[in-house]
Amino acid sequence: MSPQQGKSGKPERIDAATVAKAFDAHARSYDKLVNANPGYHEHLRLSAKRMGLRDGGAGLRLLDLGCGTGASTAALLDAVPQAEITAVDASAEMLAQARRKSWPPTVRFVHGDAQELDPVKFTGPYDGILAAYLLRNLSDRNAALRRFRELLRPGSPLAVHEYSVRDSARSRMVWTAVSWGVIIPMGRMRTGSADLYRYLWRSVLDFDGVEAFTDRLTAVGFEDVRVQTVPGWQQHIVHTFLGRSPGVPAGPDPDAPTPPDGLDLTK
16 A cells, blocks of 8 residues: 555545655655756755855855755755755655765755754754745644744744745646646656645645745744745746844845846745
8 A cells, every 4th residue: 555545545635744755655756857847956046045145155054954855955055065954854765865866974864854853853053944845844834933943043044945826816827737737747657646746736725825924934033034936937936935033134145146137026
């Protein structure tokens, strides 16, 4: 019986409690599917760069939460190659795929639940947290965000790289069209099952809108909260939500990317 099948043999509905097992079942094909998504890695690198971490990351300790097979870890390394990075995921099989890749000794992978980060395994303060495609998979988002804030050094950045379409009818329409026209069929073709990718489609539609999530970040104590979208077909679908733990905020990043003319990054 597969992790997504109940006793009846019928597929079970994936939710926040079972999504890690679903990723276990799809880990071997996951990289091939995301590599077919134009801009996937570029957008992760953009979010990592938007954190404003300087000096190549020398002396910095970072958390990469929901690292999966290591795409977000690679994005952080690209932005700050000298940083010490602890990459965390709840799926043991996704981590196994990540560990098979080549990494410098400053990167380590830890099996753990981002919603309940063990204080023995994860001792702050950290100088930055990247959480990519994670928050909508957590059942208690406020509790998780408060824990992230506690782990950060005062004034340090949190970047949440996430889908958010609830505020835009056009974004919901585009997301649904791409999901059912491309993502779900490709998932079925690669793995024989589309259960995870149907969950992906549904979880994006159910997640906070941009305004609601920025309000959530403020409500749990983050400061200097702002949001930017990404270029390409995922404009106004994928966003970088940025905030800082309470403390002295960093100044403007002179190396921050300048958006192309006509690209409104506030929506």
